[in-house]
Amino acid sequence: MAAHGSLVDFVAADETAAQLLRRTCVDPFFSGVPFVDRHVPLRPGSVVEIAGPPGSGKTELLLQMAVSCILPKTFNGISFGGQEGVAVFMDLDGRFDAMRLVQVLDRRLAVALGTHQQGSDAVPTSLHEYCLAKFHLIRCHSSYDFLAALKVLPRVLSRLEAYGKAKILLVDNIAAFYWLDRAHHSVACKAQHSIGTESKGASLDPVVPLTMQRVQSSVADGLKMISSQFQLIVVMSKCVNVTVQQPDNCNQNQIPRWTYRDMLIPQLEKLLTHRLVVVPCTQLEDTKEDTPTPKDRVTGSDFAAQWQVPPSDWTAKFTVTDGALECDILRRTDHPRKRPQ
Amino acid sequence: MPPTKRIRLQAGDSAAEAFCGAFPTIEHFLTTTEEDWKRGSGNKSRTIQGQSTDLYEIGIQYLEDHVAPPVISGTALLKSLQTTSKLLSTGCESLDNLLRGGVRGGHHTELVGPSASGKTQLCLSVALSSARRGSRVVYIDTSNSFSGSRVASINESRGPCGTPLKAVLGNITVYHSHDIFSVLHVLDELALQMSKVLDGAQLPEVLVLDSVSSVVTPVLGGGQRHSHGHTLMVSLGRMLKVVAESFGMAVVSTNHEVGGPSRPRPALGDSWLNQPHLRIHLSKVAGEADACYATVKTSAVLPRDKSTVVRLCAGAGVVSAH
Numbered sequence: 289m290a291a292h293g294s295l296v297d298f299v300a301a302d303e304t305a306a307q308l309l310r311r312t313c314v315d316p317f318f319s320g321v322p323f324v325d326r327h328v329p330l331r332p333g334s335v336v337e338i339a340g341p342p343g344s345g346k347t348e349l350l351l352q353m354a355v356s357c358i359l360p361k362t363f364n365g366i367s368f369g370g371q372e373g374v375a376v377f378m379d380l381d382g383r384f385d386a387m388r389l390v391q392v393l394d395r396r397l398a399v400a401l402g403t404h405q406q407g408s409d410a411v412p413t414s415l416h417e418y419c420l421a422k423f424h425l426i427r428c429h430s431s432y433d434f435l436a437a438l439k440v441l442p443r444v445l446s447r448l449e450a451y452g453k454a455k456i457l458l459v460d461n462i463a464a465f466y467w468l469d470r471a472h473h474s475v476a477c478k479a480q481h482s483i484g485t486e487s488k489g490a491s492l493d494p495v496v497p498l499t500m501q502r503v504q505s506s507v508a509d510g511l512k513m514i515s516s517q518f519q520l521i522v523v524m525s526k527c528v529n530v531t532v533q534q535p536d537n538c539n540q541n542q543i544p545r546w547t548y549r550d551m552l553i554p555q556l557e558k559l560l561t562h563r564l565v566v567v568p569c570t571q572l573e574d575t576k577e578d579t580p581t582p583k584d585r586v587t588g589s590d591f592a593a594q595w596q597v598p599p600s601d602w603t604a605k606f607t608v609t610d611g612a613l614e615c616d617i618l619r620r621t622d623h624p625r626k627r628p629q
Numbered sequence: 630m631p632p633t634k635r636i637r638l639q640a641g642d643s644a645a646e647a648f649c650g651a652f653p654t655i656e657h658f659l660t661t662t663e664e665d666w667k668r669g670s671g672n673k674s675r676t677i678q679g680q681s682t683d684l685y686e687i688g689i690q691y692l693e694d695h696v697a698p699p700v701i702s703g704t705a706l707l708k709s710l711q712t713t714s715k716l717l718s719t720g721c722e723s724l725d726n727l728l729r730g731g732v733r734g735g736h737h738t739e740l741v742g743p744s745a746s747g748k749t750q751l752c753l754s755v756a757l758s759s760a761r762r763g764s765r766v767v768y769i770d771t772s773n774s775f776s777g778s779r780v781a782s783i784n785e786s787r788g789p790c791g792t793p794l795k796a797v798l799g800n801i802t803v804y805h806s807h808d809i810f811s812v813l814h815v816l817d818e819l820a821l822q823m824s825k826v827l828d829g830a831q832l833p834e835v836l837v838l839d840s841v842s843s844v845v846t847p848v849l850g851g852g853q854r855h856s857h858g859h860t861l862m863v864s865l866g867r868m869l870k871v872v873a874e875s876f877g878m879a880v881v882s883t884n885h886e887v888g889g890p891s892r893p894r895p896a897l898g899d900s901w902l903n904q905p906h907l908r909i910h911l912s913k914v915a916g917e918a919d920a921c922y923a924t925v926k927t928s929a930v931l932p933r934d935k936s937t938v939v940r941l942c943a944g945a946g947v948v949s950a951h
Contacts, residue, residue, distance in 0.1 A: 342902035343927055358703070376700075382870040383906055385736075385929040386706040420703030428698055429871050435659040436697040440689060444700055467900065468867070471860040498656055506660045513662070527903055590933075610932065 317371060317455060317521055320356030320396075321349055322615055323604035327595050328562065332455070332519035335511065335559050337462075339526045339548060340566035345591040346525035347383070348608045349566070350458045353523060355392050357456045358422040359400075363415055368400045370419075373455030374448050376441075378426045380434060380464035381527075386425075391610065393419055422451050431465045431503045438510035445518055457514065459524040462507070466551060469500040501553060508555040526552070530567050546594055563597035569605065648687050655696065658688045717834060717879050720754035720787075723937045724923055728907075734834065737869050737880045737904065739841075741895045742911030747921045747939065748883040749774045751911075752837045755881055757783055760800035761790040764834035768803045769815055772843045775803050802833075809844040809861050816868045823876050832876050840883040841865070842896045849897065859900055866904030886910075907931070914938065 316329030330336065338346045354377055359370020377384065397415065424444075428434040445454045515522050528548040546565045550557070568591055593604045606615030652658040666685055716730030725731050732738045732755065740748045756766045757780055768775055777798060784790075784797055806812045823832055845865065849858040873880040882905070885896040893912075895902065908927040914920040924936035 342899060347929070381903060382867065382874065383903070383929070385906065386703075386710050388929040389703070390707060390710065391930065417704060420707055423703030423706075425701045425703075425706060426698055427701075427874070429867060432656070432659070432696075433698050436692050439659060440693045440697045443689065443693060448700075461903070467859045467863040471857050498660070502660050506662070509662045529899055 314519070318356060318369065319353045320369075321352050321613065323593055323595075323606070324349075324353075324564070327600055328598060330521050330562070332521060333515055334561045335515060335522045335524070336562040336564065337524050337526055337560050338564045338566060339528050339530070341530055341568070341571070342527055344530075344566045344568050345606065345608055346527070346566060347381075347460055348613065349564075350377070350460055350523060350525055351389055351392050352613050353456060354389070354423060354458055355396055355419075358393070358419045359396060360415075360418065363418075366400060368397070371455050372422075372452060374422045374424065374445075374452045375456045375458065376424045376426065376445070376448075376454060377458045377460065378428060378434070378437060379460050380428050381461040382427065382429065382464075384425060384427070384460065389423065390420075395610070424448060431469055431498050431507075434465070435498070435503065435506055435510070438507065438514070441510070441514055442517060445514075454518055454520050456521045456523065457511075459511075459522070461527050462524040462556070463526050463528065463552060465503070466500070469498060469503050472497045472499045504553045505555050508553075508559050512559055530565060530571070532567060532571050546596070560597060562595075564593055564595055566591055566593045568592075648684050651684055652688065655692075658692075713877060715877075717755070718758050719751065720758040721751070721939055724751075724909075724939055727923060727925060727931075727935065727937045728909075729931065732835075732879045732881060733906070734877045734879045735873050736906040737866075737873050737882065738907045738909065739882050739884055739895070739905035740909050740911060741884045741886055741926070742921070743886045743893075743913070746911040746913055748911060749839055751939075752839045752881060752883060753780055753783060755835060755879075756780070756801055756837050757787075757797070759835045760797045761787070761792060762834075763792060764800065765831070766801045767819060767833045767836045768801055769812060769836070769838045770803055770805050771807060771812065771838070772840055773805070774839055806844070809848055809865060812838070812844055813861075813865060813868060816865075816872055820868075820872055820875070823872075833878060836869075836872065836878050836880045838869070838880070838882040840885070841901075842883075842885040845897055845901075862897060863900060863904075866901065870904070870906075902927075911939075 314332050316331050317334075318325050319330060324330070338349055340346050354375040356369075357371045357373050357375040359368045360372050361370060362368065393416070397419070426437050428437055441457075448454060511522055514520070528550065530546050530548045533545045533547065546567065548565070572592055590607050591605065593606065594600065594602075604615050606613055652661070663685055713734075715734040716728070716732070717734060718725050718731040719728070740751055742748050752768075753775070756768055759766045761784070780798065780801070781794060784794060790797070804815045806815055819836075826832060845858075845862045848861050869880050869882065872878060884901075886893050887896045888894045893910075895908065905927065906929070907925070910922075910924045910926045912922050912924070914922060920938055920940045922936045923939050924934060925931050926933065
């Protein structure tokens with residue numbers, strides 16, 4: 289009889305279709321960056337990587353996404369289009385500038401308020417404070433700090449629920465400690481010989497150096513656990529050298545492929561669901577020039593972005609100004625051709 | 630990091646013993662996931678004083694209390710921007726206007742330019758401005774470019790400031806370092822000294838490192854003698870930022886330029902590009918021996934490629950001009 293009972297339980301439905309839809313259909317996260325929202329909307333559980341050389345606008349994109357997260361949906365009847373969630377920013381590069389965050393936030397608030405209050409630039413302080421209370425920064429100066437921060441992050445996020453639901457985790461420069469971790473291997477080998485006899489646990493090594501492999505696999509595990517447990521979006525920026533392959537003369541319709549040599553381990557690669565590559569516009573121009581102009585010839589923008597996972601057939605160009613991000617999207621056929629000789 | 634057996638945990642010594650038995654070092658704990666721990670260890674929780682305590686949770690509590698970096702809210706960031714963050718004058722009015730006040734405390738500013746473009750002059754000027762205000766300055770000189778008489782003559786040209794020359798010069802502490810290891814050592818010692826100081830008013834306001842490229846270039850390039858060139862360089866960049874951020878100091882460093890007049894770029898390669906908060910490019914003005922253009926190259930806040938003319942007088946140091 290017991291076996292029959294368990295069989296009946298096994299065959300019985302777990303949930304109805306309505307319950308399933310309610311559980312799995314989640315609202316997309318509108319990041320506020322046009323070429324991100326237009327291509328593929330981000331949903332909780334996405335892990336996005338923004339790769340690019342130094343000075344290509346990666347941190348700016350992260351800040352724009354953070355501000356989109358902390359803005360309210362509506363306030364006093366005015367629509368701000370934000371996600372009303374908590375944003376956690378892990379600054380590994382050590383270059384986070386609070387002034388820039390405040391600039392971007394002020395600009396976005398002023399733009400939203402400007403349509404309703406002509407001529408008035410004043411942003412109510414309570415709104416400003418309401419948004420800033422949802423932003424949280426964690427500064428890490430080494431892989432040790434970063435791993436410790438990831439380990440306590442579940443507790444931190446549970447505590448931050450008082451401010452709202454955590455919707456996005458931003459990591460600025462996941463490759464910041466690459467050179468520091470690479471050096472650990474040779475240091476650790478010597479240490480292992482000297483402290484070998486002090487181990488208490490027979491099955492564990494006495495010295496566990498934070499080598500690159502170990503750090504990155506722990507980081508990947510930590511990010512995966514947090515992303516699935518708290519259903520948030522993870523956006524990481526990565527500083528790499530991007531090579532732009534110039535288009536051939538015969539195949540004008542093909543957009544140049546942007547490639548880079550990745551120095552992070554495959555475990556972190558497998559975690560990614562989206563990848564965006566950004567470069568400064570100087571890299572796209574003809575390299576034979578003597579003095580490359582810093583801006584794009586056609587649109588006058590500073591940076592260019594291209595989606596690699598999932599791939600896109602267009603390139604977006606964007607400019608960073610005092611608080612705002614303006615961009616144009618160029619289709620494949622609009623791509624600037626080489627100048628005639 | 631010290632092994633965990635030397636650390637007393639709050640749950641009581643028996644819990645500490647049990648934890649240390651499972652995880653000899655903190656690194657061990659950091660690299661073990663909860664799943665691995667639950668799968669690996671047979672005895673997951675110990676009954677201590679009648680309550681069953683999960684060893685993993687003890688570890689997380691310890692990390693949260695002592696190891697993990699603090700979580701700073703946006704409100705606290707705004708408050709620190711409004712109260713403690715300061716802009717320090719460089720001594721040159723046009724450069725101060727370009728930077729909207731001066732070099733920022735807590736940030737690393739880099740001056741890049743070809744030789745004789747005024748980098749050392751500006752460093753001396755920044756150091757002197759701070760010293761004249763009564764604050765302490767730390768000057769790490771790697772290329773024997775610091776000269777007390779030079780500083781004294783610039784001080785004279787700026788007129789009286791209420792502090793006698795001896796006191797002004799006494800505010801500047803000069804360290805002569807000729808390789809990257811001694812620079813790192815100086816920074817470590819400084820950080821140690823400053824963390825023990827109770828009175829915040831005595832902390833130095835400015836740290837000048839002239840120049841970074843002269844100590845890093847010999848170790849970059851690999852080979853047998855220095856296989857860790859990039860690591861040392863990145864450690865230096867990191868150390869400068871840690872010192873700047875922990876003590877609210879403005880760090881100013883200088884760097885050479887490579888690539889010639891056609892494609893000038895800062896020396897030390899791409900790994901260094903990401904290190905400073907703000908980069909100012911200095912270039913000579915054609916036809917004028919004592920003037921240079923200062924352009925903001927990398928900045929989160931200031932508009933890029935905006936420049937001003939800075940006049941360097943032979944005797945009087947840096948004077949503002951437009």
